[in-house]
Amino acid sequence: MSTALGMFLVFIAVTFYITWWAARRSTGSSAYFAAGRSLTAWQNGVAVAGDYMSAASFLGIAGIIAFQGYDGFMYSVGWLVAYLTVLLVVAEPLRNAGKYTMADVLAYRLSPRPVRAMGALSTLTVSAFYMIAQMVGAGALVSLLLKDTGVTFHTAVIAVGALMIVYVVFGGMLATTWVQIVKAVLLMGGTILLSLLVLKHFGFSLGNFFAAVTQVTYHDAQGNVVTQNFLTPGLRYKPPYGALDLISLGMALIFGTAGLPHILVRFYTVPDAKTARASVVWAMLIIGSFYILTTFLGFGAATIVGRDFIAKNGGTNMSAPLLAQTLGGDLFFAFISAIAFATILAVVAGLTISASTSFAHDFWTNVLHRGKERSPGEEVRVARVTAFVVGAVAILIAILLGPNANVAFLVALAFAVAASANLPVIVLSLFWRRFNTRGAVAGLATGLLSSLILILLSPSIMKGAAVFPLENPGIVSIPLGFLGAAIGALTGREPEAEAKFTELNVRANTGLGAEKAGAH
Amino acid sequence: MPSASELNEKEPSNETIRPADWERVAATDEFKSLIAAKRRFIAPAVIFFIVYYFALPALVGYAPGLMSRRVLGVINLAYLFALSQFFMAWIVAALYMRAAGRFDEMARKIIHLLQGRLKGGE
Numbered sequence: 001m002s003t004a005l006g007m008f009l010v011f012i013a014v015t016f017y018i019t020w021w022a023a024r025r026s027t028g029s030s031a032y033f034a035a036g037r038s039l040t041a042w043q044n045g046v047a048v049a050g051d052y053m054s055a056a057s058f059l060g061i062a063g064i065i066a067f068q069g070y071d072g073f074m075y076s077v078g079w080l081v082a083y084l085t086v087l088l089v090v091a092e093p094l095r096n097a098g099k100y101t102m103a104d105v106l107a108y109r110l111s112p113r114p115v116r117a118m119g120a121l122s123t124l125t126v127s128a129f130y131m132i133a134q135m136v137g138a139g140a141l142v143s144l145l146l147k148d149t150g151v152t153f154h155t156a157v158i159a160v161g162a163l164m165i166v167y168v169v170f171g172g173m174l175a176t177t178w179v180q181i182v183k184a185v186l187l188m189g190g191t192i193l194l195s196l197l198v199l200k201h202f203g204f205s206l207g208n209f210f211a212a213v214t215q216v217t218y219h220d221a222q223g224n225v226v227t228q229n230f231l232t233p234g235l236r237y238k239p240p241y242g243a244l245d246l247i248s249l250g251m252a253l254i255f256g257t258a259g260l261p262h263i264l265v266r267f268y269t270v271p272d273a274k275t276a277r278a279s280v281v282w283a284m285l286i287i288g289s290f291y292i293l294t295t296f297l298g299f300g301a302a303t304i305v306g307r308d309f310i311a312k313n314g315g316t317n318m319s320a321p322l323l324a325q326t327l328g329g330d331l332f333f334a335f336i337s338a339i340a341f342a343t344i345l346a347v348v349a350g351l352t353i354s355a356s357t358s359f360a361h362d363f364w365t366n367v368l369h370r371g372k373e374r375s376p377g378e379e380v381r382v383a384r385v386t387a388f389v390v391g392a393v394a395i396l397i398a399i400l401l402g403p404n405a406n407v408a409f410l411v412a413l414a415f416a417v418a419a420s421a422n423l424p425v426i427v428l429s430l431f432w433r434r435f436n437t438r439g440a441v442a443g444l445a446t447g448l449l450s451s452l453i454l455i456l457l458s459p460s461i462m463k464g465a466a467v468f469p470l471e472n473p474g475i476v477s478i479p480l481g482f483l484g485a486a487i488g489a490l491t492g493r494e495p496e497a498e499a500k501f502t503e504l505n506v507r508a509n510t511g512l513g514a515e516k517a518g519a520h
Numbered sequence: 521m522p523s524a525s526e527l528n529e530k531e532p533s534n535e536t537i538r539p540a541d542w543e544r545v546a547a548t549d550e551f552k553s554l555i556a557a558k559r560r561f562i563a564p565a566v567i568f569f570i571v572y573y574f575a576l577p578a579l580v581g582y583a584p585g586l587m588s589r590r591v592l593g594v595i596n597l598a599y600l601f602a603l604s605q606f607f608m609a610w611i612v613a614a615l616y617m618r619a620a621g622r623f624d625e626m627a628r629k630i631i632h633l634l635q636g637r638l639k640g641g642e
Contacts, residue, residue, distance in 0.1 A: 070598060077576065077605045084569045084609055088562050088616060207593055214594045232588050233580040233598045243581020250577045254570070274624055281613050288606045503542040509554060510627040512545070512634065513537050 003331060004145045007338035011186075012163065015179050015345070019167050022175035030515075032172035032380045033100040033357050034268040037517040041275045043181060045282020048266050050180030051350040052079075052257075052283070053187055053290055054130075055137040055317075056411040058343050061291075062323070063316030065298020067307055069216070069230030071237050072298055074246060076291035078253030083287065085258040085423075087280040092273040093430050093508035094264060099515050101354075102264045102422060103362045106429050109500035111437040113367050115425075118444040120362040122421045123261040125448060126414050127355040128394070130262075131348055133410035135160060135398035137317065138344040143403065144314050145321075145337045153403045161395035164348045168356065168387040172380075173269060176349045183339075183346035188290060190339040194320070195293045197327040198300035213299045218307035230302055241469045249412070252474035256415035259422030262354035271517040297323065348394075356386035412472055413455050420477035421447030424485045430508060433501040435485070436494035443485025450484075451477040537634075545634055554626040561619045569612055576601055 030036055039047070057079065064072030098104035103119025135157055142156035167175050202208040214229040228235070237246045257263060267276040301310060301319035305326050310319050321340065325333035360383035365373060373379055425443040428435045454473030459466040470476075507513050545551050580587050580598055587598035 070602075073599070073602055074577065074580070077602050078573075081569065081573045081605055081609050084566075084612055087613055088566055088569075210594050231594070231596050231599050232584075234584050237581065243578070246577040246581045247574065250574060254573060274620075277617070277620055281617060284609060284613050288610060292603070292606055502546045503539070505555075506542050506545045506551065509558065510545070510551070510630050512631055 002149060004334035004337050005149055005151075007334050008142075008341055011338055011342050011345075014182065015163070015167065015175075018178045018182070019171035019175040022171040022178065025174060029100075029377075029379055031174065032383065033353075033361070034265075035173040035177055037269060037271055037515065039177065039269045039275075039279075041270065041278035042282050043177070044266055044270050044275070044279035046184045046286060047177045047180040047269075048263060048279060048283035049286040049290070050182075050184035050187075050346050051262055051266060052287060052347075053184065053343065054347040054411070055134050055141075055340065055344045057290070057294075058187060058191075058297075058340055059137065059141070059317040059320055060411070061294045062297040062301060062320040063310075063318075064236070065230075065294060066301035066305075066310060066319040067316050068236035069213075069228070069299075069302065070233045071235055071246075073295065074249070075253070076294045078250050079257070080284065080288045080291050082254050082257035083280060083284045085254060086263070087277065087284070090258045090264070090426060090430075091267050091276045091280050094426075095267045095270065095273045095276040096508045096511045096514040097430075097504055098268060100265065100268060100361045101358045102259075102261050102426065103358065106425060106440050107362075107366070108429075109497050109504050110429065110435075110440050110494075111497075112371070114437055115440045115444075116362040116366045118441050120358045120367070122417070122444050122448055123358040123362075124355055126259075126261060126418045126422070127351045127390075128397075129410050129417065130260075130414040131351045131355075131390075131394050132397050132401065133414070134344050134348045134351070135394050136401055136403065136410070138341065138348070139398060140317065140403040141321075141337070141340055141344070144318065145334075154399055157398045158395055160345060160348065161391045161398075163345055164352055165388055165391035167345075167349045168352045168391075169384045173353055176346075176353050177269060179349055180346045183342045184286065186339050187343055188286060190336050191290055191293050191297065193332075194300070194324055194327070194336065195296035197332075198296040198304065198323070201300075201304055201327060209296075209299070209303075212303040216302050216307070230299060244475060245470045245472060248470050248472040248475035250474075251478050252412065252415045252419050252472050254419075255423045255474070255478055256417075256419035259418035259426065260414070261358060261418075261422070262350045265354045265357065268515070272514065273511050352387050352390050352394075353383075355390050356383045359383070359386045359390075413451070416451045416455065416473050416477060417448060419447075419474055420451040420481040421445075424478070424481040428482075428485050428489070430504070432489070433498055435489050435501075436492060436497045438492040438494070439485045439487075439489025442488025443481055446484025447477060447481030450480040541634060545630060548630065548633065550626065550630050550633060554623060554630065557626065558623055561616070565612055565616065569608065572608055573605060576605060 061072055061075050094105055097108050102123060103116045106115040106119055138160040139153045139157035143151055143153040167179055199209065213231055215227055216230045217225060217227045220226045234242060270276050270279055297320050301323040305322050310322055313322060321333055321337050324336035360379050364382045365371060365379050421444050424447060425440045429440060451473050454468050454477055455461065457466060457468040458471055458473065460471055587596065589597050591597050591600060
């Protein structure tokens, strides 16, 4: 296993070099928070893909497909189609109207202090769930891979946290972006290679491959041998609530992505709305190709490695690495594991920078100090300290939860909160003249609370005694988020917010007055 | 046609745009037709992709028998429909890219118009 450790170290060395290079280049707020708004469409597109394809994608989906077949592929579909919401509705107006954070768009025409405070709270909540999931995943993966070298879950979590703090504190958005680009290229390369090996195993015949997928054999919980067609839907989502749960999950994915703060802030790193649009399309090409290939990763693991073997050797999340080991030996196993590690590290860095930017820009500068930096560079200094604190807290919580915390559930929670709290208020403030501060605060609060409460009452937490029968709260909490926002807005009038809608509308649609690419 | 960097230099910055200017731009026929053109593309596109996407979990959930039917060798309708979602998303994105080129042109004209009026008004 020392090969795996060696590959980890090579990746870490490369990313340290990137961080050192970025730290020398970036000076000033726009450089630190938005990479100087100077990225090209493909650079940002690859970075969006790198930010998005997390441990849940690579390890999680491969595992769900390997164990529950077709139903796992539904995650893949939703995670790509979600980008149409980003492309058609959110990316361009956001780039034109905002500066560094999601709450910038809300604060444009609403009362800045309450909406920024709520926006920062929601950003931190979403990022926290997402990040803790990644850290737990990283800890479990690394400790399993390196168990011969004596690396424990705790050491692994602390290492991941410390690395991410270094990238964000010293390198800012520029370093984070390039870490994501390197990771996305590695992940795509590894996935294509692994898919080719799966096809080679079946003599490069798709017919043979799918024929094997229709006859997957394994032992069920009672020890009986089962042969199952893995292309058949319904192995995970069973009656009576399976269909509703599937729709609910779809809603959280489709509407949640456009509310994920760490994805939204990426559109501030490009010079204009046109580049933001092109970067979404680049991201869609990469993300779509990746998720189509999960067919080979997941079904490949089910047919070639087998459920029984994976269950005994690390569980669902190890499906992709074990597939690599079976097909390509220990060296390839180490390579794929290093990629999984890089994937997690990059996503965690992206989450940390969006969370600390939101705290520094929304809460510290605009809520506490009414929009004024008391000394030059204060906002960046606060963000650096926040990144350090966020990292330390994430390490602590991940260690407290331990290696057996349900990773997919934490990520689903992040998507549900983003879809229920963030998306309704972003959409309404961009498109509804009558929308106001009350509506935004009410919408964020309803969306946040309803999704959190429904998850607490769901089978994921309460098991058999669940009050709410669905795993995913989206189908209820997303409409509630919209409803809360609409009722809040309709129960009060805010002439200034309505008057400023014209300005926002012109700016969002023409780019007039939008933040320019910074001169270094 | 001026290059993007030339446009950036000439474009009025936030400070030079007065509140009345936003109102004036919003009132022009050019701006109204930009908004109308965008709405004509984006609204149907959003409705289409939402309907197409949710047809998948709905059919898989409520008509598993139909979706399990084999249509291409051993491959069933459920997998093919799921796969088609990827191409649907790429095609909608490509169509939007084409339409957005037109929106950019219209927005550029509006910015030029404002530059003329800013000079005229002073």
